Each structure stands twice: as structure tokens, then as C-alpha cells.
Amino acid sequence: MPPNSAPTSSWAQALLAPRSIALVGASDDLSKTSARPLQYLRRAGYQGTIYPINPRRPTVLGETAWASLDALPAVPDHAFILTPTDDAIAAAEACARLGIPVATILASNFSEGGDAGLARVEQLKAICAASGLRILGPSSLGAINLHSRTIITANAAFAESDLPRGGIFVASHSGSLLGGLISRGKARNVGFAGLVSVGNEIDLSLGEICAATLDDPNVTGYMLFLESIRRAQDLRDFALAAAERGKPVVAYKLGRSAAAAELALSHTGALAGEDGFAAAFLADCGVARVNNFETLLEALPLLHKLPARAAGQRTKRVGVVTTTGGGAAMVVDELGIRDIEVVKPSHATFDRLGEAGVAAQHERIIDLTLAGTRYEVMKAALQTMLAAPEFDVVVAVTGSSARFQPELAVKPVIDSAGSAKPLVAFVVPEAPDALTMLTQAGVPNFRTPESCADAISAALLRRQPRRELPLQRGPAAATRQLDELEAYRLLDRLGIAHAPAVAIEVGPQAVDLPFAYPVAVKLLSADIAHKTEVGGVVLNVGDEAGVKQAATKIAANVAAHRSGAALAQVLVQPMTSGLGEMLLGYRVDPEAGPIVLLAAGGIFTEIYRDRSIRLAPVDLDGAREMIDELAITRVFRGFRNKPHGDLDALARAIVALSRLAVDDKVHVRDAEINPLIINEVGSGVVAVDALVALADKEDS
Template sequence: MTALASALLNPRRIALVGASADPARLTARAQIYLRKHGFDGALYPVNPRAATVLGETSYASIADIPGPVDLAYLLLGTEHVEGVIADVAAKGIPVAAILADGFAEAGPEGQARQARLLATARAAGVRILGPNSMGLINLNSRTACSVNAALEAESLPAGRLALVSQSGSMLGAIMARGAARGLGFSHLISTGNEADLTASEIAGLLVDDPQVDAILLFLEAIRRADLLAEAARRAHAAGKPIIAYKLGRSAFGAELANSHTGALAGSDAAADAFFRAHGIARVTMIEALLEAPALFIGRRPLAAPKRAVSVMTTTGGGGAMAVDALGVAGIETRAPNETAVEGLKAAGLPHHGRMIDVTLAGTRADKVQAALSALASDPDTDLALSVIGSSAQFRPHDAVAGILGAARAGLAKPVAAFLVPQADVSLRMLGEAGIPAFRTPESCADVIRAFLDWRAPAPVQEASAIPHALPVRPDEADARRLFAALGLESGFAVMAGPADLPEGLRFPVALKILSPDLAHKTEVGGVALGIPDAAALRAEAEAMAARVASRAPGARITGFLVQPMAKGLAEAILGFRRDPETGPMVLVGAGGVMAELHRDTALRCAPVGIEQARAMIAEVKGLLPLSGWRGLPRGDLEALARAIVAASRLAALPEVAEAEINPLIIHAEGQGVTVADAWVVRA
């Protein structure tokens, strides 16, 4: 374990700077909770106005503390934090956790305050947890160094799940929810604003901790995506799943996450693509974050999931709820195949239909175990789910005995349970046995969907350098030259003015205004199609110049672009974006003027290889007809895949923030693609 990991994850000598002698105050809680929950290390309250604090010797300053200190928890007001960091550094304390808010989340003044704080800490080699951090908890070492009120609980079950949360209040909420079902945690760490230490870096430290089997992340934003990607790869190698719950799926959620943590929120689709690329499982329900580990721990991502499950139930209505929720999540409940049917017949159990209802056959443990064993033998499904009715509440030992027996038998696939009533004892028994158990059909479907979506980290693609200079304010001609440098060249010519007609034009042509200020030229009358000859081209250029000057008087006009008219089988949108959270992304979708409306797209971390590009194309419904669907003509999807790979190489050009081809015209198989319109934005 590194010195940082030791000081942060398992501190044994803790300074509580600003600890209050009044037990009713928030700043007294850390000391109270540490002692209440059995911390047997050294505590050093720092309070210049008291000789003792809550029965322990107090120190007037950090410098007065005898010997080394692993961690300083600063329980000070915002205005006092900056001045104390220098004292922390002088003492040689490696990590300072900061409770106070009023930093990056509080606007420009707070952002400046946080920048000064971080500069001082970095110059002295001090790592910062927070600001706005509710501290850290190591339950195996009984270290409850936090002010979270959830620590008022009389006992806190220790375990092997680690939670890193950017929200301090959720730290306690998740711990309390876990305790209610017998789940224990190894670590719970609140990262707050993440001025320095991020959830990404801490996840990497937890990968190496022998007390941790799985890492849970509660995220409002992704910071240091590079460190999270590295942690995820090492976690996969170590067999430790990383499971994330991330806010920001809606515009409103992203806005709140931004205001809460002072983060710059990226797109949720980019976060999804990032998690998928790096082998991080994502759940969408907070209940699922607690229920997922039992399904993931000890297992690897499925190489070729069937996206189908077998369901047996002792309650028709409860089973139907599970089947319905799974279907909404895109998971089929499949009728048993011949092998499973034979096993069900041998046990004297029903064997028809998508859902095997064993209610009338009795719910004896041997029957349930036999049913699950038969269903687990089905090669066409990924998981066997048992849905249990009232017996789970009133006869817990009988209700789960068959499931426990099936799990102990070492079946070929996972077994899980959805308990329809409130059945805490049954949930606890299943949890202690490491069997996934769900309270609601929605969380059941969410966890199973996350498991089937889970992939091993994708191979790292290296983007080769692009020897191309991009102007400070590029227009479409500059964008086309950039894409041509990537191998996506389509013929065009530039006119400086209406009278500057290029030679050798192949009519009919399209004419477009050139301006670095106009991303959507059609809206200002800056596009004309099907121009038949030179005279019409000159006249249209004069009319277009007048229209654009009238409708966009502030736009800088750099000329006109002329290109031959092209027609293909379909249009695609091909885009690149440097996401503020997750980094370079490449996108493909159904293109044209309706692209923004339909949102029929696939997204990946850039750069991508040809196989990833093909997979992206297969995800876009609007491109399905080009595969020869129902006898339609085949489009050149291989040329489109090569174009995706080419555009993804923009990851190697840091001056490009965004770039787009829309539409990219797709011709018949073997005839390539044509760039119809292009755009690029400098970083």
C-alpha cells in the first residue's frame, strides 16, 4: 500500500483541526463518532481555546502535536481554511480533508479561493480531500472520521464494499440503506468538490486494497477520466467490479450536479460510452447500486450475452411484474429449452410458457432447487430468476432454502431473487450468502440490464499524429481540408466572390456561403442546390451574399464553396467532440436536417478501431436499411466504418474541440461516401 493510500484509507493518527468542545456542534461530531465506533488510534483535537476537548488533550496549534500525523480533518469556517493549510504542510501531514463549503461551487470568488488553496497545498506536497467533504470511514478499522449524522447508528456493519461519493450526504444514506439489509462496507469516502483527490484517483487506490471486493461510485461529474479509466482496467484485471451511479441523465440533473460540485458537466451519452469502454457497470437506480455487487462480485463480463433470462415464480402477479420490467429494459424472459424442460418434468414441475409458475406445485425447498437447476441448464439464457411471494415475508427460511441450495450446487449461471413483499429476513439471508436479491421489479431489471451490458475494457486505440495546421477561425473549406487530411476527401472549390468562377466545374453544383461564424448556413439562406450552369452560379452567389448580409449582418464572410451535386442511398451524421468530462468522443447517426430531432446515434470514446466502428453502425436504426434489410439496396457501410475510424483520429489533434460532417452521403456498396457539409470548432 502506498503512503497516500495508507494515510487516506487507513489513518491511525488524526488531527481534528477546529474540533469543538461543545458536543452539540457539528464540529464535535468527528471526534464523537470516532470514539463511539471504536477508533483506537491517536486523536489530536486542535482548539486554542480549550485545554481538553471532550475529555482528550487539546493542542493550541498543529505544530504542537507530538510526532507525525497521517490525516488532518479541517473543521474550520471557509475563511480560515487557506491559512491553516500552510501549518498542515509545515507539520508534514500528507492528507488534509476539508469540511467547509464556499469554494468552487460558490461562483467566481469561491473558485479563486479554491485555486489558491490548491496551489498552496501542491507547493507543499499536501493532498486535499474536498473541500465540501464529509470525511472518510474505514469500518474494518473502526475509523469513522466524518460528521455525517448516519454515524449516530449504534452499530455499523463492516464488509468488503467500498463507496466513493461526491455527495457527502449520500455517503450516510447509502450506508444506512446497506445496513438495513445487512450489507457491510470497507470504506466510505466523501470527495466533495474534488479540488485535488478525485473519485477516480481514490478508486485506483481502492483497487489495491485487499479488504475491497467491489468499488461503488456515486458521481455527479467525472473528473480525471484518465485516472478512472486506468483504475477500471486494473480493477478488471484484479477481478474487482466498479459499479457507478451517475447523476446528469436529464438536463435538470446535470444543472444541479454542476451547481452542487462546481463541475463542468459533460453529456450523459458520453458518460455511458466512457463507462462501457472501460468496463465500468452503470446502474440508474440508487437501490440498484446496493443490490448490484452480489451479481458482479466473482464474475466476469459475459462474452456474448443472450439478453434473456429464465423466470420461475410462486406468485403470478409478482412474476409478471418482473417479466414486464425486464422487457422494458430490453431483456427477454425466455421459455425453457428442451434441456430445461426435461429437468422440470423430472421434478414434476410446470414447464410451459415464458414464466414457470410453481405456486400450485408447492414451494418446498427441493422443488425450488430443482426448478432453478433445470432453468440454469438452459444455454439460451444468461440468468435464472426466482420470484417469491408472501412466504418470503412469513416463512423466510423455507422461502429461500431452495435458492440457497441451488447457489451452493455451483450452477452454470447466476441465480437471483426478487422478493415481492417486504421481507427483510429473507433479503438478509440471501445477501449473506452472496445471492443477488431485489426489493422491486425495477431495480431487479436495472441490475440485470447493467450486468448484461457490462463489458471487459476495450483495447486501447492509439491515435496517430495528424500533420495538419488548422486556422484560428476555420470555415467549412478549412473543415473539409482537415477531413481530407484524415482520408475523407470530396471535391470542392472556393470562390472569393461572385465573379470568381472556378474552372472545370461539373454541373449541377451546390453553392454555400463560407463563414467561421455560421454553423447552420441553411437558416440564413447560405445554401443553394442544383445550380445548372455558370451564369446561374454567378447570379446565385450575388443573391446569396445579399441574403446572408441581411440575415446575419455580424458574420464574417470568407467566400463561397462550390461542390458537385451528389446523391446516394442515405445520409449519416459523423461527429467528433472533446467532452469536458470524458474526453474525445466520436458519433455516427442518421444524418441530414432531422439528425438533431431523431437522436438516432451511436457514441464511443475516440479513437476507435474498425470493429468498434462497425458495431456503432449496427446500433443506428436509421442505417439498418443499408445492410440489405428486406431486399433494399446495400450501402457502402464499410466506407462509412472507415470514415468513423478516420474522424475518431481527431483525438490526436488537441486544438479540435468539435468537428462534424452532416450529411455524409452514403453511396451503393463499393462506391464510397461523400462529404456534403463539414464544420470544425477550435478548442
Template sequence: MTDLLTAALNPSSIAVIGASENPHKIGGRPIAYMQRMGYQGRLYPINPSRRELQGLACYAALADLPEVPEMAIVIVAGDQAVAAVEDCAARGVRCAVVIASGFGETGAQGRAQQDHMRDVARAAGMRLIGPNTQGLANFGTGAIASFSTLFTEMPPADGPVAVVSQSGGMAAMAYGLLRQRGLGVRHVHATGNEADVRVADLAWAVAQDPEVKLLLLYLEHIANPALLAATAAHARQRGLPIVAVKAGRTAGGAQAASSHTGALANEDRVVEAFLRRHGIWRARDPHALALAAPGYLQGWRPAGRRLVIVSNSGASCVMGADAAEQHGLSIATLSEATRRELAARLPGFATTTNPIDITAALLSNSGLFSEVLPVLAQDDAADMVFIHIPVSGAGYDVERFARDTAAFARASGKPVAVAAWQESVAQVFRAAGVATYANEDEALGALAQVAGHTALLREPLPVLPTSAPAMLPAGEGLLNEADSLALLAAHGVPVVAHRLCRSADEARAAFAELGGPVAVKACSRDVPHKSEHGLVALNLQDADAVAAAFTQQWSRLAAMGAAQEGVLVARMQHGRHEAMVGAHIDPQFGPVVAVGDGGKYVEAMRDVALLVPPFAHGEVVQALRGLRIAPLLAGTRGDPALDVQALADIAVRVGGLISAGAGRIAAIDLNPVMLGPAGQGAVVVDALVDLGGAGTRPAPGPRS
């Protein structure tokens, strides 16, 4: 176990600085909780005005304790909290949980105090949780350094779920939603302002606990993506699903997150790509965070997204089919053999196509579920089963329905979700161990989430290239277009046929070699956006026009004081659509690749997908299917499908290039990439590579 796991999650002794006799006050709750939950370690209340507190000997100061505690909970406020942290660090406490607020979240002065506490703790080798944290709770050991009121309202029960959250309120909410579903929760940890310990640190520690089978995270920023990625890799290896809520999807939400925690928000689309790359499922809110928990814990691992719907109501069948489509689930086509067997077991007026309406005959024949479900188990098309019971209760053998459903789920291994709005009915199914929801939207949302997450985790992990990029020029800043195209071509990226010319005669020769029509473009690292300076001429049909364009552009570069590195003569490249591929180094997440719609409106339309390397061709293709231009890429209204595979190949190569660049390549911008019909390839027409350093990275967009 790590030192953090030992000291923070399973301490042998705990001091409570600012302890209270009142179990309902913040200073009294951790003590009351730990005594109630059977904490086996040594507990030391500290309060100079009392000798005894909640039945325990009370001490005036940390120095009066019979030992140095492994953990200290700091509940005093302001300067007293700072002094308490200093005292803990000086005396060798291994972990301090600073519940007090009024620090980094309040402004510059509070931030300075928070930084001071962090520096004092680090110098002493002490880990600091918070400040402004609700605290930590490990119900497996009874070590509860938290003041959450929800632990009183909804009594704890140890279980296989862990919650790690930057926000105490969201940690408590997730805990409450899980307990409402009857699920046990082992860990509930909140990191607060994250002066030292962050969500990623605690997620790593919790992922080492073999009793944890599901890890739920709430994040407002991702301060240590490398550790979170390592946690995800470890979790994938041991079969531990991670589901996360990352707040701050919108500009307003990002600003609110920054105000809440004093932390900078991450660009949301990069976050989305990062989580997807590492197999972490992103839920939209704490409700969705807990929604699929029963399915994960039952070991749902569906083979696909094909669904069978069973109900005793035809209307419910229709509504279930509608909801399935909204959640991206397909209605399974049952085999003829399955339908014949169903027909032999169901009344003649029942429906044997999917959705399966077993009708009100369920009232007179309580064994219909036990007759229908095993038939479905034999059909390979049935990846998942959804049972909707809109009418039940008196006269129905609900206990048998639940018993038969649970037996089918265990025997078949297929995910089964039930929707029953009558709580009396739902309770019976839950008691039998069946994942049960109030309506079809919740049930199908849970099935869809686990199906999507399972597919994500089954994707093979690509491997980054091990060699550094060849022919990487010396120096820093922007490369001119010719050097950018040469670097890309050296790494297998198809680029437009072109020649770099330094005289009108060379331009004439280039035209003769390439054939017309051609484009003529000034080549200077000082002028990445050429069109707006009159440095681009298109569709030139003869050598005289090419020579004249050369002369005009060469003179224009001189007049601008820009470096005269040449003039590019390039074959006019035609295609069915203008795409783009770009890459940059995100300050938090490292290399990120963008691929999607290109042309001069790329920045305004923003119809691009982001991916975090390494990724494979299939991931690029899948990402492109989620864009608005997806119908155009697939071919529509008589137009041919476009060569998405070729575009994906360019994206993979660009991802490999910027990743292997050892930090020297700051950005790559390929726009437009001319995309031909399927099988006819894609060609980069314009390129810009930024080696960082002194270079100024221009805004995205076409430069020719």
C-alpha cells in the same frame, strides 16, 4: 501504496482541531467513531478549553502535540479554519480534512479563501480534502475523519465495497442503502468542494486496496478525467467493477450541481460517452448505485442477456416477462431436452416453457426448486435466472427454498435474483447468500445492469493510431471546403468527386470531366455557411450554367471581402439518407466524435450518438441502434437497410484523425454524409475542418 492512500486513508496519527467532548457534535463524532471502531493510530484532540476529552489527553494547539500528526481534521469555522490549514501546512501535516463550510460554494469571497488554502497546502506538499466535506472513513483501519450521523444509526461493518462521493449526503445515502442490504462497506469518502483532492484521486487510491471488490462513485463534475480513466483501466485489469452516478443530466440539474459545489458541470452526453468508453457503468441515482451490489459481489458475470423466470404464480410469470422486456432482457428459449426433463419433475399442470410456473405444488413439494434449478443449469440458453415468490410463509419450507437456490447459484455460476415482498421470506434468502429484492423490477434491474456492465467490460479496447495525421496544413483557423475534403480523403474518408476551379474555363472543364449534374459552391475559409449568401447552385446540367454560377459566386466573394480561394464544382451525390459525422476537442475529455442523423435539422433534432476515441466499428453500430433513426437505418416499410458499416468506418477514421492531430485539429464537421443502401457505401458531401487558434468555429449544420 500511494502517499495519498497512506496519509489520507490509513494515517498513523490524527489531530482533531476543534474537538468536542460531546460525541453527538460534529467535533466529537470522529473521535467517538474511531474509539468505537478500534483505530490503532495515535489520536490527538485539540481544544484550548479542555485538558481531557472523551478519555483522551487534549491539547491547546497543534504546536503542543508530541509529534506532527500525519492527518489533521479541521472542524473550526471561517478564518479559524484558514488559519488551521496554514498551521498544518507549516508544521508538516501530510493531509488536512477541512470539514468547515462557507468557502467556494458561497461565492467569490469564499472561493478566494478556498484557493488560498489550496495554494498554502500545495506549497507545503500537503493534501487537502474539502473544504465543505463530510470527511473520510476507512472502516478497514478505523480511521474515520467523518461526522456522518449514519454511522451511528447504521453501525459500520468492514466489507468489500468502497464509496467515493463529491457529496457527503450521497456518500451517506449509498452507505446506508448498502448496509440495509447487509453488505459491509470499507471506504466512505466525500470530497466536498474539491479544492485539491477530487473524486478521481480518491477513486485511484481506493482502487489500490486489494480488499475492495466494488467501487461506487457519486460525481457532480469530472475534474480529472485522465486519472479517472487510469483508475478504470487499473480496475478493469484487476476485475474491479466501477459504478457511478453522475448528477447534472439535465440543464436544471447541471445548474444545481454548479451552485452546490462551485464547479462547472460537464456536458452530459460527453460524460455518458466517456464513462462508457472506460467501462464505468452509469447508474441513475444512489438507489440504483447500490441495487446491483449483491450481484457484483457474488461474482455475477453473465454470458448474455437471456433470462429464465421461475415462480409459483402464473401472474408473476407474466409480470416478470413484462419487466424483463422493459429492462432489455430476453426470455430464453429452452431446449427440447430441458423441457422434457422439467416435465418429468413438475406436476402435469405446471408450465415447462419459459417462464416456468411451478404452481402451488411448491406448498406440498418443498423440493421443487432443487429439482427444477439443476435442469436449467445444463441449458446454454439460460444466462440468468429470476425467481419470484409472491406467496410463501407458514406451511412453506422457505429455508429449504433458500438453501436449494443458493446451492444452485454456487454450483452453476449463473446469476440468480429472487423477488420476495414478504420481509420474513426475503431475510431467509439473504441469509443464505442469495441476492434478494422486494419486487421484480428491482431484481431484473440488477440482473440487467450486471449483464450490460459485463458486456461493456468484455468489449476489446481499440488502439489509437500511433502516427500523426498526414498532410495537415500549416497555420490555424478554418480550412476551406476543398482543403477540408483533401485532408479527409488523405485519411481514407470517401468524399464527393470534385474539382477546385479558379476560372470559368476551369469550371467548364470540371463539368466535362465530372459529368452532370453538378453542384457549384464558392470556396473560402471566410464563408463556411455558403447557402445563406447565395454561394451554392445545385443540379446544374450544362457547362454554360456552371460557368455562369462560377462568375456570379466569384464576384460575390469579392463583394463580401472574403478570400477568393476558388469555386468548387462537385458531382451531385445521391443517397437514401443524410447522415453526419462530427468531432471536437472537449476541454475536459479531449476528442469526442458525434455520429447520427444529418441534414439541415441536425442541431434542432440532435439525434446523434457521442463516442470517445478510440472506438471500433461495432461500437459505432451499437450506438446508432439507440437513435431515433435506427428503424430507417435498418430498413423499414420496404426501404432497404442502409450502409451503417460504411458510416461507422467514417466515424472511426474521423476519431483517429482528430485524436492523432496532437491538439491541432479543434473540430471536424461532415454534414451531410450521403448514406446509400447496405453495401453501397457512404460519401461525405460537405466538410469543414477547424485547426483552432484564431479560427472561429461555426455552429453545426449544413453549409451547402
């Protein structure tokens, strides 16, 4: 069999349900990390064969030990390499030589270990390339399959007995987080099918591992803890396949800060950042992203009940029934922060509540007060709200009775949960018994208003995955930046209108413009992206003399800011105004691929940070959704009786720029129009500045 061509079922079985396991570097000292895996496997009741490997001892923890992998009586399915970094490579070589299908490497100092670590990574990759060995890690705390009692980990949390089994499969960039999830899950009666710490992903990727479990009937949904988007194609393939099987995926991702913004050529890069690309990628893959760690543990039951929305479906309407006004108000507040609307019941719904014997004030929240502690009142209110067409989700908020009388408090919620419409429970007091009952009944339930609102928002915003997207890995860097005139020629080809522009020489020559004054005079250079930062723009120039003066001033400013720079030409355009300004950008991320971004435009773009991002290309429906997501676009919808903006033209411009993702004639790394002037309905949109950076096709 050629290198790395082992069928998925072969390495997947060896990874998650091995018949035999070698523990390379197993310790006899109970205080050491390398002693844990043997203990955990025995305590869990693992039925396969375990081979402790220790060259200095005949036994480990009372069991026969072998001096090396070569000394084993049979080839194991899986080797958990517990040795220090320097010895791990030799152990991996031995695994490859013997034909062991999978090796998990605990040691660190590989991808994160500087030049020496990267050299070690290349050694491991070469071992995999020359053999059929698949590697999990390095820096992996292991792989756990609770249904087969395979606890291949050094994570201290798995010393706990009676770990909860269920349908959730967890894949995490952080090995320690597995312990956090398993311990919190046990406290909440949330069960797991398996958990994998993927480490550096130098070979087996997170997406690849999850995909190998898709047809396992024990796995019903996925939790991902992500530090970044790695091996994007594998992750996307898995997410789309999970959606086809009705197995929801929820993700918690680190890295929301804008630390990478200063490295960006354009505002687009600064606004999107690594996390912006990741958010767009996950959304277009149909993955629900949550903002709170606790929500990661709690969200899947709701995702099972609330299908991902199709393109064009924009309703986000929530109804609330409560026995405690304060508890409900917290949920309403948290939903409002996330732009999720708590809807007041219709007159017809209030009439049906009255007919059912429920006394309710005509307010957004149906506050039953103490009457709601009676089963028949809460049950009637919930059934009425769940039947009402104005809600997408109904939230039942339960007060103190949930702690002292859990059976009575949550029984009407449990008995109403068979509705086709999702019913969610937020329990205000610390009431573990009530939460356990709700979990066992399959009712999505939450301990805090923050996680309740976070899960509802993630579920309502989850989109059906875009299967037609051609995922492309981008080049690491742009190779050539265009000047503004060259950028306009690209916009011409895309069909995006721009203001007229001509180049004139810096000097005493006569200036003959094909358009009227006043004009804007701007530096024309392929080397300077942000003109205003070097004094490269003069506005409202009224005559020929002013143009010459502005050109001379700009040339002097450039020379002062860029030592040795000589400006030969400037760009002149007529002053252009409209109803407002937007930024429209395109960028290729090395992992997530091409994205298109829409944001508030002008010089304050990065202050507002009002943005919408999609993987490119997008269609008109996707472009319109992007427009609807921005607060700034309300200005163009008749705000305070002002004229309506041409948002249809804006949508067409978004689509046109996004098509760079599938353009065979030019390979664009960055493109940005800022500002893009929005005119009145019927008058279109006009670009008055543009940045474009190209990259070689062969880099992609």
C-alpha cells in the same frame, strides 16, 4: 523528500488508517457539526490517539484539548479541519509546516465560491505544491474505514451504531450520499469496507484514493457516486487496475440533462453533452453504470458473477422463472425498455423441464404458479434453466411466500446459486428476511423490478476495458474553424469520401461546373457552423442562372442574419442521395478526452437523439458495435425489402475519423460529417457536409 512525492502507502495509511487524528476546531457543543467526529470515533472504538484542537477550551467533550496544532505533543497522521472557510487555509498551512501527511477540509466556498473561492483553491494548491501535504476536499465530509474503526466524518448518519462491515469501498462527490448508502446498506445487510467523500478534489482525486485501496484484501468492489468526470486519468488508471484484480466497479452519475447542448459548436457536442462523454468514458474503462440509486447498492453481487464482455460478444439473453406472473411481467417489461431480451426456452429445455417433473406452458416466462412454492419444483426448474445454453442470466421471481415463509421461499434459489451461470432474485413483496438470507448467501437480489432490470442491463452491457486508449486532455476551446472546402481536404487525408465541391464567386461571373445539374448551393464560411439556420442552403438548383440567383440569395440571407457579414463565395455540389443519412462526429472533451459519435443524420439529428459514443480511436469491431447499437441503422439491413446499406464502409469511416485522436499532424477539437450518405452495399459512404475546428497542440 521533494514536494508531493510521499509514497502512496504513506498518505493512504494516514487517510484511511491513521494512528493519530487531530480534530481542528472540535466543538464541545453536542448540537454542532464539529462535535460529531470525536463522538463517532469514540463510539466506533477507534484505537489511535485523538487530539481535539480548540483554542478557547481546555477540554472538549470531557477530553483534553490543545490550543493549536503547534501545541500538540506529536505530529498526527491526519488532521480533520472543521473550522470555517477563512480559518481552513491557515490550518492547512500549519499542517504543511508541521509535516502532517493528510488534511481533510470540511468547509465549502472554495471551487464553488466564485472568484474568491477559486483564489482560495489556488492558495491550497500552492500549500500542497510546496510541501508533502495531501488534501482531501475541500467540501469533504470525511473518510471512513470500518475495518479499522476509523470514522473521520461529520455526516450525521454515522451516529448510528453497529454499522455494517463488508467488502465495498465507496467514493462519492457528494458527502451526504455516504449517509444514504450506509443507512440503506444496514437495512439490507450490505457491508462496507470504507467510504470517502472526495469533495472538490483539488488535490487527492477519487481515482487516486480508490487506487490506493486496490490491494486491500478487505475491499472486494467499488461504488462510485459521480457528479462529473474529474481527473479522468486517475479514474481510468484505477478502473483498469481494478479490472485486472477482478474487483468490479459500479457507478451512478448525475447530469443526464442536455443543459450544456446550447454551448456546442456542432450537433456532435449537442448530442454527446457532458453526460454522453462521461458514459463513453465509463464504459470504455469497464465501469458498470446504473440509472437508479437503489441499483448502486444492489448491483455488485451480480457484477462479481457476470464477467465483463469481450469485444464482439453481443448476447443479452435472460430467462425468467416465477411463482407470480405479474411480478415476472414487471421484470420483463423493464428489461424490454433497456433492450434486453427475455428468451423463450428452447424445445430441448422444455423437454428437460418435463423430464424433471416441471409442468410449464411453452411461453417466454416459466410461470410455476402455486406449484413453484414447493421446494422440489422450483429447484428443478432453476437447475434446468441454469443448464440451458440459451440464457446468459436467469431471474427467479418470488411472490408472497417470501414474506410469510422466507426460508421455504428462497431456499431453492440459494441452493441453486452455485451454478456457473448467474442467478438473480427479485422478491415481489416487502420481505426483508428473505432479502437478508439471499444477501448472506451471495445471491444478487432486488426489491424492485426497476433495479433488477437496471442491474442486469448494466452487467450485460459492461465491456472489458480498452487498455490501449491514449487518454488525452483536450483544450478548453477550439482556436480556428475550417470552411467546408478545407474540411474536405482533411477528409481526403483520412480517406473518407465526400461529394465533389467547388467554390464560385458571388456575382455575375460565368459558372462552369465540373459536374452535372441539379446541384446544391451552400454558403462557404469558416465563421458560420450551421448553414440552414441563416438561410445558407439552396437545393435542387437546375442551371447556371439558378446558381447565380441562389448565391445572391444566400449572401443576402447571411447579411440579414449577421450584421456586417459579407459573403464572397459559395460552395456548389452535385445533389447526392442514397439509402439514408448518418451523422459521424469527433470531439475532444477537456476531461474525458477524444470521442467518436455516430447518430441519425440530417436536420433532425437532435430530435431523434439516437446515438452511440466511444472513446477514440476505435477499431473495426468497436465501430461495428456502434452501428449495431443504433435503431436507425436497421433501415440499412434490408428493412421492408429495401437494399442493404454499405455498413462495412460506414465502419471504416468511423475508424478513420476516430484516428484523429492519434493524429500528430493536426490537432482537431471538433469534426462532424452531417449528413454522411449511406449507399448500397459495395458503393460506400459519402460526406456531403463537414465541420472541422482546430486547436493548438500546446493547449492539449
